[in-house]
Amino acid sequence: MNADVRETLFRQAKEWVLEAGSTIRTKINDPLTIDTKSNPNDLVTTMDKDTEVFFAGKIRETYPEHFILSEEGFGDELSTMDGTIWIIDPIDGTMNFVHQKRNFAISIGIYHDGIGEIGLIYDVMGDVLYSAQRTKGAYKNGQEIPPLKTDIPLKEAILSLNHFWLCENRLVNEKEMQRLVKTVRGTRTYGSAALEFAYTAEGIVDGYLTMSLAPWDIAAGMVILEEVGGVTTTADGKPVNMLSKNSVFTSNPYVQKEILNDFLIKGKK
Ligand code: IPD
Ligand code: CA
Ligand code: CA
Ligand code: CA
Numbered sequence: 409m410n411a412d413v414r415e416t417l418f419r420q421a422k423e424w425v426l427e428a429g430s431t432i433r434t435k436i437n438d439p440l441t442i443d444t445k446s447n448p449n450d451l452v453t454t455m456d457k458d459t460e461v462f463f464a465g466k467i468r469e470t471y472p473e474h475f476i477l478s479e480e481g482f483g484d485e486l487s488t489m490d491g492t493i494w495i496i497d498p499i500d501g502t503m504n505f506v507h508q509k510r511n512f513a514i515s516i517g518i519y520h521d522g523i524g525e526i527g528l529i530y531d532v533m534g535d536v537l538y539s540a541q542r543t544k545g546a547y548k549n550g551q552e553i554p555p556l557k558t559d560i561p562l563k564e565a566i567l568s569l570n571h572f573w574l575c576e577n578r579l580v581n582e583k584e585m586q587r588l589v590k591t592v593r594g595t596r597t598y599g600s601a602a603l604e605f606a607y608t609a610e611g612i613v614d615g616y617l618t619m620s621l622a623p624w625d626i627a628a629g630m631v632i633l634e635e636v637g638g639v640t641t642t643a644d645g646k647p648v649n650m651l652s653k654n655s656v657f658t659s660n661p662y663v664q665k666e667i668l669n670d671f672l673i674k675g676k677k
Pocket of ligand 1: 497499501502503570598599600601602620625
């Protein structure tokens with residue numbers, strides 16, 4: 409994508425993200441209609457849907473030739489990554505949104521012919537915008553995020569992961585998972601994949617490991633992470649497919665190979 413075209417698109421996307429975030433903040437204490445999707449813990453609210461409708465309306469009006477890949481059903485059915493695609497999670501961390509009214513984000517990745525060009529992750533209640541354009545660096549509220557540190561021993565690393573790694577269907581055997589969580593300095597669970605990518609980019613966690621994520625959970629994060637030298641693969645080290653669900657391991661490259669080879673691939677079930 410031409411750099412000038414991308415800059416214009418970036419500014420427009422950023423403006424819409426901030427506008428959508430401001431609307432959510434204004435309505436944060438309004439009564440919510442909460443439904444469930446695939447299971448009783450898979451929540452969706454009117455705010456998720458309204459926010460997605462807001463973006464889809466703006467995009468279709470302004471860029472009718474672009475495509476939309478999004479969580480709540482107002483996007484397109486896509487079978488290729490050709491063209492310009494807005495990959496949108498209107499609220500990432502819906503459970504946090506419902507229960508905590510914080511710790512959720514708007515996440516938008518814009519891809520062109522399969523290449524991540526723009527990433528925007530907006531922590532709505534914290535009013536913190538993580539952003540990146542390919543090859544132009546990553547930013548937190550307009551301040552450049554420095555490249556990831558290259559001297560983090562695994563025993564001093566913090567790893568973000570969730571309880572699914574304790575469940576029977578986990579992808580790595582119990583022994584290696586236990587060894588991993590005991591080897592690192594600590595683990596964290598934030599409940600928003602997008603924010604966990606942003607925190608990895610910021611270097612406040614050193615990696616994020618998850619069993620199954622959709623394209624809209626990771627599209628923006630991958631662009632931002634890449635700009636600070638982070639690496640994102642599946643949990644068994646393969647490239648992620650932006651048109652399907654994937655297990656995901658994103659991290660500081662300094663600890664990435666060790667975690668991947670000595671724990672995840674070694675313990676793969
Ligand atoms: C979810 C969050 C959560 C992750 C789930 C995602 P949603 O997204 O990112 O942290 O563990 O796998 O589905 O549904 O709140 O947009
Ligand atoms: Ca959801
Ligand atoms: Ca999500
Ligand atoms: Ca969502």
